[in-house]
Amino acid sequence: MISDDIKINEETSMAGGHLPVMLEEAVGLLNVRPNHLYIDATAGAGGHLKRICQKAGSGKGIIAMDQDSLALHKLSVNSGPLANEIKFVHSNFANLKTALSDLDINTVDGGIIADLGISSNQLDDSQRGFSFQRQGPLDMRMNTNNRITAADLVNDLNETELANIIYKYGEERSSRAIAKAIIKNRPFANTSELANVVEKVVRYRGHKSKLHPATRTFQALRIAVNNELENLEIFLEQANSILTPGARLVIITFHSLEDRIVKRFFTHMASPCICPPRQPICTCNKKRELLIITPKPLIAGEQEILTNIRSRSAKLRAVEKLP
Numbered sequence: 170m171i172s173d174d175i176k177i178n179e180e181t182s183m184a185g186g187h188l189p190v191m192l193e194e195a196v197g198l199l200n201v202r203p204n205h206l207y208i209d210a211t212a213g214a215g216g217h218l219k220r221i222c223q224k225a226g227s228g229k230g231i232i233a234m235d236q237d238s239l240a241l242h243k244l245s246v247n248s249g250p251l252a253n254e255i256k257f258v259h260s261n262f263a264n265l266k267t268a269l270s271d272l273d274i275n276t277v278d279g280g281i282i283a284d285l286g287i288s289s290n291q292l293d294d295s296q297r298g299f300s301f302q303r304q305g306p307l308d309m310r311m312n313t314n315n316r317i318t319a320a321d322l323v324n325d326l327n328e329t330e331l332a333n334i335i336y337k338y339g340e341e342r343s344s345r346a347i348a349k350a351i352i353k354n355r356p357f358a359n360t361s362e363l364a365n366v367v368e369k370v371v372r373y374r375g376h377k378s379k380l381h382p383a384t385r386t387f388q389a390l391r392i393a394v395n396n397e398l399e400n401l402e403i404f405l406e407q408a409n410s411i412l413t414p415g416a417r418l419v420i421i422t423f424h425s426l427e428d429r430i431v432k433r434f435f436t437h438m439a440s441p442c443i444c445p446p447r448q449p450i451c452t453c454n455k456k457r458e459l460l461i462i463t464p465k466p467l468i469a470g471e472q473e474i475l476t477n478i479r480s481r482s483a484k485l486r487a488v489e490k491l492p
């Protein structure tokens with residue numbers, strides 16, 4: 170589960186206080202080789218990107234993609250001389266193939282990394298409306314060109330629609346009671362007003378978890394506003410389709426809904442057959458497309474969790490494209 174109590178230590182990435190999660194493990198699994206193309210599909214503050222650049226040296230090119238134009242701009246400004254090695258692409262990773270074909274790129278021979286969710290920089294900016302601990306507009310859009318904000322969902326959806334979002338994307342047991350209270354108390358103008366109402370409901374119903382009572386509801390709204398799970402599914406399909414044999418795909422997830430999607434996709438693509446188990450002869454003609462490099466997901470070590478609390482819920486999975 171995503172936690173809001175981000176601790177920042179003195180190590181910083183290219184643009185500000187975001188600490189890259191499982192940096193060495195993730196970039197190690199990407200198997201960065203000179204003269205190969207690498208894409209960071211969620212470049213954010215550039216922590217993983219910077220390490221990829223260091224390992225790849227100058228060669229075939231590195232692409233930094235992010236759907237947040239502000240994050241991408243800051244990253245390009247803070248990249249210094251490295252910016253000459255990097256192509257900055259403002260796009261949702263669900264449009265990976267189109268964004269790359271606009272650059273005349275149809276295949277990736279090095280690898281693709283995606284470190285999902287939001288960065289500490291986005292969370293810490295109260296005006297983005299991601300945090301229940303900072304008063305700001307109920308926005309939560311990673312791409313501010315998109316139309317729908319969290320305020321639109323909270324103030325316009327009916328009770329059932331809201332309860333379904335909070336249950337499905339937040340795995341929140343009090344979803345119905347929260348939706349009811351939202352309807353009763355709306356319209357909401359800012360994050361604090363919403364967080365207070367949710368907190369009251371969840372505490373009244375006997376909140377026992379260490380998480381702040383509004384964590385799950387805010388996560389759910391963010392996932393819905395940004396269409397995160399559907400975009401992840403589309404991205405995985407597209408990434409797999411453009412990798413050439415030997416290229417790697419590395420994904421870091423932060424909650425079980427994302428991890429389940431990644432795990433299922435990798436398992437399906439790594440499977441040589443999808444015939445029913447009792448069928449004596451294989452008729453599915455399924456091809457094994459991916460080799461799973463991490464049979465179990467990697468998790469952050471104790472030391473990293475101490476310095477970067479955000480890493481505590483991270484899971485890292487990697488695959489390699491088969492011939």
Ligand SMILES: C[S@@+](CC[C@H](N)C(=O)[O-])C[C@H]1O[C@@H](n2cnc3c(N)ncnc32)[C@H](O)[C@@H]1O
Nearest residue numbers: 189211213214215216217235236237261262284
């Ligand atoms: C956890 S941060 C990445 C941090 C980065 N790895 C680093 O070390 O600084 C996630 C970033 O991915 C971006 N993002 C999330 N979903 C995206 C999507 N569907 N398409 C493109 N960018 C996305 C967010 O805007 C955010 O900047």
